[in-house]
Amino acid sequence: MSEMRTMTYAEAVREAMAIAMEADERVFLMGEDVGIYGGAFGVENDLYERFGTERVRDTTISELGIVGMGVGAALTGMRPIVEIQFSDFTAQAMDQIVNQAAKIHFMVGGQASVPLVIRAPGGSGTGAAAQHSQSLEAWFAHVPGLKVVMPSNATDAGALLLAALEDPNPVIVLEHKLLYKQSFAVPATFPKARLGEGRIEREGSDLTIVATSVEVQRSLEAAEQLAAQGISAEVIDPRTIRPLDTELILSSVEKTGRVLLVQEAVKFGGFMSEVSATITESRAFGALQAPVRRLCGLDTPIPYNPKLERASVPQVDDIVREAAALVREW
C-alpha cells in the first residue's frame, strides 16, 4: 500500500490532467475560463502557468464549437480534454457529442476513432437552480459509442480521468460540483483504473446499495448509521455507468437478496431504471427477497430555494429510511 495523502477532488482532477499533459504532448485542454481564471470551480487553477496557453486554451463561450473542435483534433492525432463549465451546457453541444463523437468510429467503418475526453460538472446543492444543477448521465449512457464515467471520490476523479485519456473512444466524465472541495485520502500515485470496473466501497450482507457520484458518499454515511441499527449494507459504486460492471452488481444482489438503487437524477427514464431492469432480467432475480427499489431525485427541475433543493435529491436520511424499510418490511 503506497503512502496516502490528503487532496480534494478538484486537486485530483487537476493533477491527473497535469500528469497526462506531462506524459503525452498530444494531450491538451480547451474550455471556457480554464486559463487565467483557473476554471469556474478552480479545478484548473495554475495549470495554464505550468503548461502555457497553447495547451490550456481559453475558448469563446461556444460549447458546440469546442466539443466539435475536440472531435476534429481527436480524429487527427491529438488527445483533447474539453471542459464544459456546467454539464447542463452539454445541451448546447449535443450534436457534436451524440451525432458526431459517438458515431464517427462506427459510421466510417472503423477507419478512425475519436479519443476525446469531455469533463463536465453536474449535480445540485450549490443554489445554482434549474439550469446549472442537473444530473444528465442517462442522456449520454443511452447513446452507443459513448462511455460515461462518474467519479465519486478524489482517487477515482484522478484515476478514471487517466483511464479515459487512454481510451480510444469519446468519454464523458461527469464530475460533481459538491465533491470538488471535499478532501479525501488519496494514494501517492493514482492506481491504474479500467473503464467498466465498479467497486464494492463497503461490504455488507443485508442489502446492496448501488449509488453514483455524490450519492456514493451519502450511501457510505447512511451505511454507518444503518450499522448502528444492526443493518449491514453493501455499497457499490459502478464508477463508470457505461460500460457497466453488471457482474459486480449481480453477484452482490445474489449475496444480499435486497437492493436499493440511489441516484441524484430524476427517477423517470434514469440510469438506475437500467440497473433495476438488468437485475430483474438476470439470474439474480431468483435471489431477490424484496422488490428492487429506486431512490432518486424528485420529478422536478432543481429549484432555487435551499430547502426545496435539498428535498429534491436523496439525502443521507432518505437512504437510511429506505434501506431500513427494505430490510425490515421484506
Place this chain on the structure above:
Amino acid sequence: MTVASETTRATAVLTDMWRIRLFEEAVEDLYGRGMMHGTMHLSIGQEAVPVGASLCLEDGDVITCTHRGHGHTIARGADLGRMMAELLGRENGYCKGRGGSMHIADVATGNLGANGIVAGGLPIAAGAALSQKMRGTDRVTLCVHGDGAVGEGAWHEAMVLASMWDLPVVFLCENNQYGMSLPSLAAYRVEKLSDKAAGYGMPGETVDGNDVDAVAAAVGRAVERARAGQGPSFVDAVTYRWRGHSKSDKNLYRSKDEIAEWRDKDPIARYSGQVLEAGVLTAADLDAIQAAVRQEIRDAVVFGTRGAEPTVESMLAGVYAPVDEQGAEDRA
C-alpha cells in the same frame, strides 16, 4: 504552364468531373432499379467545386464535407469501387456498409468524411486545423459546407474559433443556392455570402462555382494564406444542383426555366469547350476520357454488387474502438 502540363491538368480535371457525374448517374440508375436503398444527395451540376478545390490540396491536407459529398470524396482520390460498395451497403465498402452515402469517409486520403448534419463538419474542421497547427505542420483543412449551413450555430462558432486562433482552415461554401427549398440569399440578407466573412475578421471571396479555374484560384489563395500561418478564409463558390435535394424533392420551389438555365452552364461542357478552343485537348481526347471513366464506373458497380453483405456480429464489434490494454500498460 507548358503545353504538356496543361494537357495533364486538363485531363485530370475532366476525368474527375466525369467520374463524379457518371458515378452519380450510375447511383441514380441503381436506385431507380431498386438495387440501392436509402436516400442520396446528388451533386450533378456542381462538379467544378470539388475538382477545382482539390487542385489546391496536397498530401496530408484534410477535408470535411457535406451530406452531398460524393464529389469531394472522388476528387480527393477515393476508390470508386469501394464507394459504390458502400452505397450498396456492402462489407467491402469504405464504411463496411454502416455509413452509406451520407457518411462516406476515406481517412487515408485525409477525408474525414461526409456529414449527415448540416454544419456538423465545421467545428470538426476547425479542430483538425487546430491539431495541424499544434503539431507544427504546414498542412491545411478544407471545410466544405453548403449555403444552408450558414444558418446554423455551429457555422458561427467554428468561424469565431478558427479566426480567434488563426487556424489553417479554408471554409469553402459550396453554394447551390437553396437550403433544401429555401433560397439562401433571401434568407441571409446579404448581397453575397462572402460579405459575412468580414464579421469574423477573415477574407471572403465569392466566385463562379461552375468554373474550375475560378474555384481553384480562389481556394488556392485561401490555402496559401492558411499554409503561411495567416489564418482562415471563406470562399463562396456559387453553383447549382440539377437534381432535387434528395429523393423526396418535387422541385416545387424552383422553376423549370431556372433549372434549364443552369443546365446551360454545365461545368463539364464549359471546361471541355475551353480546353478544346485553347487546343489543350482534342475532341478525340475528350471522348477517350469519357469512355475510360465509363469503364471505371462499370467496374465499380461490379465490385460493389459482388461485395458480401455485412454481418450483425461485425456491426456490433464496430461500435467502440477496441481498448489497447497492452499499449495502455506500456505507456503507463
